[in-house]
Amino acid sequence: MSKDALQDWELISGYIHKELTISEEEQHHKLLADKNYQRNFKGTQKINNSLKRVFISKKSHKNKSWNNIQSQISKNKVRSFAYKLSRYAAVIILTLASTFLINHYSKKVSAQQTYAEIEILPGQTGHLFLFDGTEVWLNSDSRLKYPNTFNKSNREVILSGEAFFKVTPNKSLPFIVKSKELQVQVLGTSFNISAYDQDQITEVVLVEGKVQLNNSNGDKLVNLAPGEMASKKVKNRVVVQKINPEKYISWKDGKISFQAETMGNIAKKLERWYNVRILFQDEQLKSLNFSGTILRNKPIDQTIMALELLAPIQFEYKVIPDAVNIITIKRKHN
Amino acid sequence: MITHSKNDHQTWLAIVDGDVKALKTLHDKYYPQLWHWAKQLTSDEAVAKELVSDCYIKLWENRKHIFINKSVKSYLFSMVRNQVLSHLRKSKQIKIVNYEELPEVLFFEEDDNDEFYVALHKALKKIPIQRRQILELAVFDSLSYAQIAEKLNISTNTVKTQISRSYKFLKEELSHKHLILFNLLQQKQNTII
Numbered sequence: 001m002s003k004d005a006l007q008d009w010e011l012i013s014g015y016i017h018k019e020l021t022i023s024e025e026e027q028h029h030k031l032l033a034d035k036n037y038q039r040n041f042k043g044t045q046k047i048n049n050s051l052k053r054v055f056i057s058k059k060s061h062k063n064k065s066w067n068n069i070q071s072q073i074s075k076n077k078v079r080s081f082a083y084k085l086s087r088y089a090a091v092i093i094l095t096l097a098s099t100f101l102i103n104h105y106s107k108k109v110s111a112q113q114t115y116a117e118i119e120i121l122p123g124q125t126g127h128l129f130l131f132d133g134t135e136v137w138l139n140s141d142s143r144l145k146y147p148n149t150f151n152k153s154n155r156e157v158i159l160s161g162e163a164f165f166k167v168t169p170n171k172s173l174p175f176i177v178k179s180k181e182l183q184v185q186v187l188g189t190s191f192n193i194s195a196y197d198q199d200q201i202t203e204v205v206l207v208e209g210k211v212q213l214n215n216s217n218g219d220k221l222v223n224l225a226p227g228e229m230a231s232k233k234v235k236n237r238v239v240v241q242k243i244n245p246e247k248y249i250s251w252k253d254g255k256i257s258f259q260a261e262t263m264g265n266i267a268k269k270l271e272r273w274y275n276v277r278i279l280f281q282d283e284q285l286k287s288l289n290f291s292g293t294i295l296r297n298k299p300i301d302q303t304i305m306a307l308e309l310l311a312p313i314q315f316e317y318k319v320i321p322d323a324v325n326i327i328t329i330k331r332k333h334n
Numbered sequence: 335m336i337t338h339s340k341n342d343h344q345t346w347l348a349i350v351d352g353d354v355k356a357l358k359t360l361h362d363k364y365y366p367q368l369w370h371w372a373k374q375l376t377s378d379e380a381v382a383k384e385l386v387s388d389c390y391i392k393l394w395e396n397r398k399h400i401f402i403n404k405s406v407k408s409y410l411f412s413m414v415r416n417q418v419l420s421h422l423r424k425s426k427q428i429k430i431v432n433y434e435e436l437p438e439v440l441f442f443e444e445d446d447n448d449e450f451y452v453a454l455h456k457a458l459k460k461i462p463i464q465r466r467q468i469l470e471l472a473v474f475d476s477l478s479y480a481q482i483a484e485k486l487n488i489s490t491n492t493v494k495t496q497i498s499r500s501y502k503f504l505k506e507e508l509s510h511k512h513l514i515l516f517n518l519l520q521q522k523q524n525t526i527i
Contacts, residue, residue: 006495009502013497013498014494017497047454048473051458054454054458055470055473060366060383061383062361065365065369065386065387066358066362069387069391120401125399126399126401128402129416135416138401
């Protein structure tokens, strides 16, 4: 059997593409005893496997796609978040956190449950997918824990801080977010929950779908409809009111809107997002009211400068090496 | 296997740091497979291109706010999967689509042997267009000889001989060295697993 005989190649190709008749197949199997034929056959198999990839690569017009992406990117230049130092810190922390996640075993290991925990530091935000496809946006200074059995026997997560959830529908496994004061139970929906330990209030905003709120023991409190917010102060009852959800969830798109918000509350939020401490020279300054939108990717001094234009305040920025920087807000002297 | 997720991780860190070249690396590595998968599900080449490209743009724009808890590859995959899902739901092609019902993306074996693919790509270019087209229809579109014959208005026998000639040519073009090297690496991969 000459290795140049086209008939050999027809058999090889035919076998690979499943085009041989039964007698042709028998011929092929007999020929495999010939070393030359066998080599050609194996080589062709490998080529065939690789060809698929080459064709996919070619037909995907990879280069065109990249050119398109590149031009889009240069149009919307993303400004760096806050200061260089915190930018590198973000990279390091994200790396550490991800290895932590792989190796982590919770201290309180109950039965077969181990937990993975994601921590987002002040000044950072996070975005991730859970194993069932649920999207989670985490705001600064927030912690999310979920068990290794997630999406198997249950879909329960533990939150401290603030997160926006876009939950994958699954009727057989309700999604439950547990925070200190409230539990949110959903089948599939989008909602925001703010449950910072330091705040005395927990707020749940429903954008889409339906949720059931329970207390920390799991007893049902109330159902929420889209456009409603439930707030619970510690030791108080849950209060439900109609609101505009956009105001409460815009943080995940990098902007925060305030409507007649006190300087004291704004300061608390700014402390978290930019990882600074804000002190007031005069307690009365805390009750000044502001309305407006802040873009998170602007450095904090720009934000405060904007606020200075709107009220009789001025600020002083102190850089503390190896610690959180301090901003002091004073009354403006004219 | 381990070395590759480490490489991806380095690439991701560079992306977070603002290195566009790193994004290109990630793009060139996974875009074709993600596109092919999205195309099979949406049955639309152009839509698939847009969906996957958008994911890369989003990945870049949000790079400082994204927490990668498994691997960049899985994250990308999840992004594309979600986009495909919402597209299918919107276009009402499928009534209720569950996340788990979508088939897994077929990721190619990591190409340890770039040399081989480059050589194959080069050799392929040397094949005349008509003959290459026949090969493409057989390999990429998985058409039978008869289907190809009908599509191009030629005889089945012609299809058979053209395909055979292509393989013969490719095998001879790709030197012995390339195929041996590829062979060895395949074996190596198998023993690690």
